[in-house]
Amino acid sequence: MIATLDPLVADYDQLLPVIAADGLAGFEELRAAAIRRYRESGIPTTRDEEFKYTPLHALTETKYRFGYGANLTREDVSGLLVGDIDAITVVFVNGQFAPDLSSTDSLPNGAYIGSFSDARGFEDEIHANLGTIAHFNNRLGSTNDLRFVDLNSAYLGDGTLIFLEKNVTVERPIHVVHVVSASDVAALSFPRNLIVLGENAEAKVIESYVTHAGNGVTIPVTEIRLAAAARLEHNKVQNESLASTHIANIFVDQAKTSVYTSNNINFGGGVARTDINAYVGGEYCETWLNSANVATGSQIIDNHTRIDHALPNCQSFEVYKSILKDNGVGVFNGKIFVYEDAQKTDAKQTNQAILLSPTATMNTKPQLEIFADDVKCTHGATIGQLRDDALFYLRARGIPLAEAQGLLVYAFAAEVLEKITIDEVREKLEAALFEKLGS
Amino acid sequence: MLTITDLTARVEEKEILKGINLTINPGEVHAIMGPNGSGKSTLASILAGRSDYEVTGGSVELFEKDLLELEPDERAAEGLFLAFQYPVEIPGVTNTYFLRSAINAIRKYHGQEDMPPKEFMALVKQKAALMELDPAMLSRSVNEGFSGGEKKRNEIFQMAMLDPKLCVLDETDSGLDIDALKVVANGVNALRGGDRGILVITHYQRLLDYIVPDFVHVLMDGKIVKSGGKELALELEEKGYDFIKEELAAKA
Ligand SMILES: Nc1ncnc2c1ncn2[C@@H]1O[C@H](COP(=O)(O)OP(=O)(O)OP(=O)(O)O)[C@@H](O)[C@H]1O
Ligand SMILES: [Mg+2]
Numbered sequence: 001m002i003a004t005l006d007p008l009v010a011d012y013d014q015l016l017p018v019i020a021a022d023g024l025a026g027f028e029e030l031r032a033a034a035i036r037r038y039r040e041s042g043i044p045t046t047r048d049e050e051f052k053y054t055p056l057h058a059l060t061e062t063k064y065r066f067g068y069g070a071n072l073t074r075e076d077v078s079g080l081l082v083g084d085i086d087a088i089t090v091v092f093v094n095g096q097f098a099p100d101l102s103s104t105d106s107l108p109n110g111a112y113i114g115s116f117s118d119a120r121g122f123e124d125e126i127h128a129n130l131g132t133i134a135h136f137n138n139r140l141g142s143t144n145d146l147r148f149v150d151l152n153s154a155y156l157g158d159g160t161l162i163f164l165e166k167n168v169t170v171e172r173p174i175h176v177v178h179v180v181s182a183s184d185v186a187a188l189s190f191p192r193n194l195i196v197l198g199e200n201a202e203a204k205v206i207e208s209y210v211t212h213a214g215n216g217v218t219i220p221v222t223e224i225r226l227a228a229a230a231r232l233e234h235n236k237v238q239n240e241s242l243a244s245t246h247i248a249n250i251f252v253d254q255a256k257t258s259v260y261t262s263n264n265i266n267f268g269g270g271v272a273r274t275d276i277n278a279y280v281g282g283e284y285c286e287t288w289l290n291s292a293n294v295a296t297g298s299q300i301i302d303n304h305t306r307i308d309h310a311l312p313n314c315q316s317f318e319v320y321k322s323i324l325k326d327n328g329v330g331v332f333n334g335k336i337f338v339y340e341d342a343q344k345t346d347a348k349q350t351n352q353a354i355l356l357s358p359t360a361t362m363n364t365k366p367q368l369e370i371f372a373d374d375v376k377c378t379h380g381a382t383i384g385q386l387r388d389d390a391l392f393y394l395r396a397r398g399i400p401l402a403e404a405q406g407l408l409v410y411a412f413a414a415e416v417l418e419k420i421t422i423d424e425v426r427e428k429l430e431a432a433l434f435e436k437l438g439s
Numbered sequence: 440m441l442t443i444t445d446l447t448a449r450v451e452e453k454e455i456l457k458g459i460n461l462t463i464n465p466g467e468v469h470a471i472m473g474p475n476g477s478g479k480s481t482l483a484s485i486l487a488g489r490s491d492y493e494v495t496g497g498s499v500e501l502f503e504k505d506l507l508e509l510e511p512d513e514r515a516a517e518g519l520f521l522a523f524q525y526p527v528e529i530p531g532v533t534n535t536y537f538l539r540s541a542i543n544a545i546r547k548y549h550g551q552e553d554m555p556p557k558e559f560m561a562l563v564k565q566k567a568a569l570m571e572l573d574p575a576m577l578s579r580s581v582n583e584g585f586s587g588g589e590k591k592r593n594e595i596f597q598m599a600m601l602d603p604k605l606c607v608l609d610e611t612d613s614g615l616d617i618d619a620l621k622v623v624a625n626g627v628n629a630l631r632g633g634d635r636g637i638l639v640i641t642h643y644q645r646l647l648d649y650i651v652p653d654f655v656h657v658l659m660d661g662k663i664v665k666s667g668g669k670e671l672a673l674e675l676e677e678k679g680y681d682f683i684k685e686e687l688a689a690k691a
Contacts, residue, residue, distance in 0.1 A: 394540075394541075410531075
């Protein structure tokens with residue numbers, strides 16, 4: 001009964017032909033199965049374990065509509081956070097590919113970066129990978145919830161493909177921009193990104209979510225496949241407007257000796273939820289999950305991570321940090337599964353939060369499930385105020401209290417931003433952080 | 440420049456300072472020595488404005504201002520510098536950024552513009568050379584992962600950068616090897632002179648061989664029980680604190 005009332009799918013039948021025409025052929029079954037599964041579950045409530053701290057009333061109580069048809073200029077986009085960096089750029093507006101705003105020329109041989117709809121000659125790669133990474137089949141203790149992945153798949157139309165053949169390195173950063181531009185009614189969109197790196201290929205990707213006008217309900221899915229020895233720096237920057245809802249799912253599938261680095265930055269959104277699920281299915285992999293989050297006003301920033309160590313000799317390092325001000329809420333749920341065969345796994349998880357007001361809250365839940373005996377797994381969580389000794393030290397050198405506090409808060413998050421190796425992006429985020437904390 | 444009168448203070452119900460009297464005039468170097476736990480760091484912390492200590496009586500004047508009424512950052516801006524016994528690590532804030540913030544905060548307090556970046560970098564270069572500080576340390580986070588000796592050296596480097604009027608050094612010699620001790624002492628001596636006042640807290644005569652004090656005070660159980668010239672430090676080195684205890688007992 002929920003299904004008929006659910007505004008996320010209320011217009012689905014009318015929209016289906018539009019969406020289908022926008023993307024590639026051959027995904028009819030995937031969409032049909034996904035909408036069936038989604039309709040069985042519907043919008044989660046806080047009674048659903050995976051959404052315990054993610055209130056989603058905005059999805060039933062506010063108005064939004066499928067957002068195709070907005071028109072933006074390059075200037076509109078370049079003024080947005082990290083919008084004007086030097087990069088191979090693929091732009092989507094309200095979920096719709098915007099070729100006029102994108103710049104994907106001069107790619108090296110063996111690389112495709114662009115929309116699904118333009119990916120002539122790479123259709124097989126899309127068919128072989130899309131929808132095959134975002135799942136929990138044959139995983140241990142699968143309590144995770146896939147309904148927003150299903151919802152995104154149900155609306156599968158166009159999307160971004162980043163495909164690098166074996167041994168291809170793309171030096172320039174690749175920027176996938178998802179812009180929301182809405183008027184009085186929020187824009188609903190379902191961005192879909194697919195990143196496939198062949199053996200020993202390397203890329204740096206920025207996946208950014210920003211608002212040009214109004215608010216968005218943005219429900220992206222990003223699938224990433226790394227072949228042996230592939231290396232990806234994946235920077236996700238979410239800076240949507242403060243009444244937007246953002247529910248993102250990222251799935252990573254790592255083959256042996258690959259290195260995946262995620263820098264997950266959230267400054268925006270009213271409710272911003274990101275799930276990162278990394279399946280480490282080869283030996284000697286590295287998985288780095290870094291994250292900086294700032295929630296002010298009444299923002300809720302929720303991060304769920306899951307690392308499946310299925311094979312031996314892999315390392316994962318996870319550092320999640322939140323700065324919470326006013327009534328800001330932070331959530332961290334970090335799952336690490338070490339499978340029976342995954343001997344010599346070295347997994348380190350750290351979650352830290354700074355509360356800058358008595359009404360800010362942090363909910364943190366590390367969840368380590370270890371089925372191998374010869375492993376090194378640690379986790380630590382700290383939630384607190386700024387260190388008094390550090391504050392005093394700064395003040396004893398002449399720095400007034402407010403400035404000293406600002407400096408320490410900034411430093412706390414800057415430690416994560418330092419992991420971003422694209423200087424232009426890091427510098428812009430540092431400036432944005434400074435501005436956000438100052439206000 | 441600094442006048443401490445009948446200062447008493449406690450921490451968590453425990454009386455630690457029991458009536459300190461001390462005057463430092465411009466250009467003078469004073470040393471305070473005393474057994475562990477006698478209250479030396481407490482005195483230094485109270486001067487710098489640490490809030491863990493409750494001042495229960497007495498007064499402190501710095502340049503005719505009521506020091507105890509000033510915030511810690513205002514005290515620093517007025518020219519007070521404490522070299523910490525245990526310098527604090529601040530991950531994520533580089534030494535350079537930290538110093539620039541401090542210098543400009545102090546300038547702002549005095550109604551001055553920010554120091555021009557060129558001038559700042561030149562100053563950093565000059566003072567780092569004086570302290571024989573590896574320039575790589577300047578771009579590292581404040582004190583993070585520094586060795587004990589490097590931290591102490593960094594304190595004196597900061598002191599040289601900030602050019603304070605009154606320097607309080609809390610056991611800056613502890614944890615230093617012989618070469619580092621000389622470097623630190625040279626750094627302090629370079630700042631000596633003119634109107635600058637210096638208060639050195641130490642356990643060892645060693646440091647005072649390099650930084651020769653005008654006055655030596657012995658702090659015991661929260662009080663200055665004996666004051667003298669530089670020879671008092673030598674006498675303490677030789678005889679320990681027992682002879683003072685005996686003297687006190689004899690007087691009582
Ligand atoms: N925050 C505190 N809480 C409780 N007691 C304290 C605190 N700070 C200092 N004290 C106590 O006050 C006394 C004086 O300490 P202080 O650090 O001033 O001594 P000190 O003379 O500097 O000693 P040292 O030579 O070992 O550095 C000690 O007994 C110490 O335990
Ligand atoms: Mg001490």
